[in-house]
Amino acid sequence: MNDAKNRPSEFDLIGELLVPLAKSQRGADGLQDDCASLAINSDCEALCSIDTLVAGVHFFENDPADLIARKLLRVSLSDIAASGGVPKGYLLALSLPDDVSNEWLRLFANGLVQDQSEYEIGLLGGDTTSTLGPLTLSLTAIGEVPIGSTVRRSGAKKGDDIFVTGTIGDAALALDQINETGRDQTREIYRELYDRYLLPIPRTNIGPLLIGTASACVDISDGLCADLEHICDASTVGASLTQADIPISSTARKLLNKDSWNWQRVFGGGDDYELLFTAPLINREKVLEIEKKTGVRITRIGTVVSEPTISIMDAEGSPVKIEMFGWKHF
Amino acid sequence: MNDAKNRPSEFDLIGELLVPLAKSQRGADGLQDDCASLAINSDCEALCSIDTLVAGVHFFENDPADLIARKLLRVSLSDIAASGGVPKGYLLALSLPDDVSNEWLRLFANGLVQDQSEYEIGLLGGDTTSTLGPLTLSLTAIGEVPIGSTVRRSGAKKGDDIFVTGTIGDAALALDQINETGRDQTREIYRELYDRYLLPIPRTNIGPLLIGTASACVDISDGLCADLEHICDASTVGASLTQADIPISSTARKLLNKDSWNWQRVFGGGDDYELLFTAPLINREKVLEIEKKTGVRITRIGTVVSEPTISIMDAEGSPVKIEMFGWKHF
Numbered sequence: 154m155n156d157a158k159n160r161p162s163e164f165d166l167i168g169e170l171l172v173p174l175a176k177s178q179r180g181a182d183g184l185q186d187d188c189a190s191l192a193i194n195s196d197c198e199a200l201c202s203i204d205t206l207v208a209g210v211h212f213f214e215n216d217p218a219d220l221i222a223r224k225l226l227r228v229s230l231s232d233i234a235a236s237g238g239v240p241k242g243y244l245l246a247l248s249l250p251d252d253v254s255n256e257w258l259r260l261f262a263n264g265l266v267q268d269q270s271e272y273e274i275g276l277l278g279g280d281t282t283s284t285l286g287p288l289t290l291s292l293t294a295i296g297e298v299p300i301g302s303t304v305r306r307s308g309a310k311k312g313d314d315i316f317v318t319g320t321i322g323d324a325a326l327a328l329d330q331i332n333e334t335g336r337d338q339t340r341e342i343y344r345e346l347y348d349r350y351l352l353p354i355p356r357t358n359i360g361p362l363l364i365g366t367a368s369a370c371v372d373i374s375d376g377l378c379a380d381l382e383h384i385c386d387a388s389t390v391g392a393s394l395t396q397a398d399i400p401i402s403s404t405a406r407k408l409l410n411k412d413s414w415n416w417q418r419v420f421g422g423g424d425d426y427e428l429l430f431t432a433p434l435i436n437r438e439k440v441l442e443i444e445k446k447t448g449v450r451i452t453r454i455g456t457v458v459s460e461p462t463i464s465i466m467d468a469e470g471s472p473v474k475i476e477m478f479g480w481k482h483f
Numbered sequence: 484m485n486d487a488k489n490r491p492s493e494f495d496l497i498g499e500l501l502v503p504l505a506k507s508q509r510g511a512d513g514l515q516d517d518c519a520s521l522a523i524n525s526d527c528e529a530l531c532s533i534d535t536l537v538a539g540v541h542f543f544e545n546d547p548a549d550l551i552a553r554k555l556l557r558v559s560l561s562d563i564a565a566s567g568g569v570p571k572g573y574l575l576a577l578s579l580p581d582d583v584s585n586e587w588l589r590l591f592a593n594g595l596v597q598d599q600s601e602y603e604i605g606l607l608g609g610d611t612t613s614t615l616g617p618l619t620l621s622l623t624a625i626g627e628v629p630i631g632s633t634v635r636r637s638g639a640k641k642g643d644d645i646f647v648t649g650t651i652g653d654a655a656l657a658l659d660q661i662n663e664t665g666r667d668q669t670r671e672i673y674r675e676l677y678d679r680y681l682l683p684i685p686r687t688n689i690g691p692l693l694i695g696t697a698s699a700c701v702d703i704s705d706g707l708c709a710d711l712e713h714i715c716d717a718s719t720v721g722a723s724l725t726q727a728d729i730p731i732s733s734t735a736r737k738l739l740n741k742d743s744w745n746w747q748r749v750f751g752g753g754d755d756y757e758l759l760f761t762a763p764l765i766n767r768e769k770v771l772e773i774e775k776k777t778g779v780r781i782t783r784i785g786t787v788v789s790e791p792t793i794s795i796m797d798a799e800g801s802p803v804k805i806e807m808f809g810w811k812h813f
Binding site: 246282291303 | 540691
């Protein structure tokens with residue numbers, strides 16, 4: 154089978170658009186080689202992570218192309234950050250339906266240009282194919298971390314503090330609003346949430362600082378409880394959270410006041426891309442220093458416990474019912 | 484957008500099937516982390532390559548799942564080999580339509596198990612998503628190569644010999660037969676070609692030996708002329724080939740004798756995954772040694788010339804018309 158016949162003329166344009174993205178990466182050699190080479194510092198090991206976004210599943214087809222590109226990249230940068238790594242570059246596989254326009258492609262490439270500059274990384278390599286299905290974007294991010302220092306999910310210990318960066322639930326609440334009232338109204342009324350849904354902020358500045366401080370870390374992509382469970386499962390522990398301590402943005406707070414069911418979206422909604430980490434009590438000062446240094450809010454929301462379950466306590470100290478847990482994948 | 488609703492129950496099975504594939508990779512940590520870590524030898528740099536196969540474009544939906552998996556892996560291993568590298572591991576992104584059966588997934592994983600053992604690599608990480616479109620498989624292979632030794636496309640010099648491994652045209656001729664007479668008849672009558680189409684042999688044993696011997700290298704995925712052009716473009720040279728020297732399998736020879744148009748498939752057909760490399764005359768002895776050491780036939784098929792065109796000479800020394808050149812992508 155050969156897709157020469159199916160090959161849209163846009164493929165030439167893609168070459169034109171993507172080659173400049175590889176300019177900063179010497180080892181990418183203008184994307185003309187089979188492989189890119191990437192120097193890893195001699196005291197480091199490589200970190201790698203793959204993520205796929207499918208139109209109609211992970212984003213709306215009419216989401217702005219530049220924001221799709223940036224979200225794709227940021228989701229992977231978030232993974233590198235959660236492991237304590239520094240991103241170095243990325244590989245991009247585009248499976249394009251016939252109806253993708255040149256304008257869409259240009260906007261997509263512009264989004265990458267913008268975030269490459271913001272996160273100081275470059276394109277290492279790519280592959281473009283036709284597809285009869287929806288637009289499918291797969292990205293592999295490669296980073297580096299000092300040898301043996303990868304922050305894993307498996308290091309949480311009973312008694313450790315549980316912290317999150319930023320605020321929780323914004324992306325999921327934005328998605329609810331988009332589904333209920335449409336994107337225009339959501340953008341107008343809940344701009345803060347809408348922006349967070351469309352364009353997460355990977356905590357690349359915090360990730361590397363967690364080495365030696367955090368005992369375990371994960372980024373919140375599946376949902377607060379689901380990702381906390383990933384740490385708990387890997388560490389064979391449980392967690393007790395205090396509902397009142399979960400950091401909520403002022404806009405999300407309005408929605409919680411309007412309908413308390415929205416708390417379930419805080420517990421179970423995904424796409425926040427904040428870091429959720431555990432640290433021994435002795436490191437509280439270090440965590441404060443990271444907060445000061447980065448200017449990113451870091452909030453203690455609970456404690457690691459030995460019993461392998463996750464509970465959230467309300468103001469009276471009673472467990473809150475968790476109806477939405479988020480979702481698992483391998 | 485959240486694909487929890489669309490998530491097939493097979494996702495649990497995929498976890499079950501894929502986790503054992505990561506067992507040999509310590510840094511994959513049982514696929515439970517955000518990133519895999521991968522030690523790169525201190526005298527090496529990382530090599531990486533991404534490839535996507537889409538059902539209906541790159542393979543037939545009814546191709547055996549284990550062979551699809553192995554082809555996916557081998558295509559990337561071939562890229563690593565063409566760059567002179569040694570493969571270390573891979574990341575896998577699966578976008579699965581609803582109708583993928585458990586049986587298909589088991590067979591797919593079995594294919595990976597088989598080739599992981601054959602090529603001594605393991606799974607580093609993965610991502611599984613739903614898709615409303617065709618099965619889409621994206622794989623990133625990661626390898627290593629001594630620092631500064633990556634074999635590139637850009638090093639060919641006027642007067643260099645041009646070599647290929649194995650035989651050329653088999654995969655494309657098999658595809659023609661499948662399209663014309665169906666897969667059963669092709670398998671029966673042209674088994675040698677059929678096998679090569681379904682399951683290429685990446686020249687992982689030859690790639691690393693080319694360091695210090697080859698001036699440029701590429702694997703033949705797009706077609707002999709198209710991939711030779713990649714070298715010529717990157718090296719700002721041309722090439723003159725001798726038709727009679729192009730190595731042809733005995734089965735392909737029968738088809739060429741039957742219809743000389745089939746030569747165009749030798750020149751322009753893709754999917755052979757042989758290595759095409761150039762080397763200075765002074766290295767002829769070294770090339771012979773590589774052939775002896777690996778037992779893989781290596782044939783000198785032409786010479787690098789300064790004029791930036793590709794020509795193929797027939798027995799009388801006249802240029803053969805090249806009607807199919809293969810195809811380009813970025």
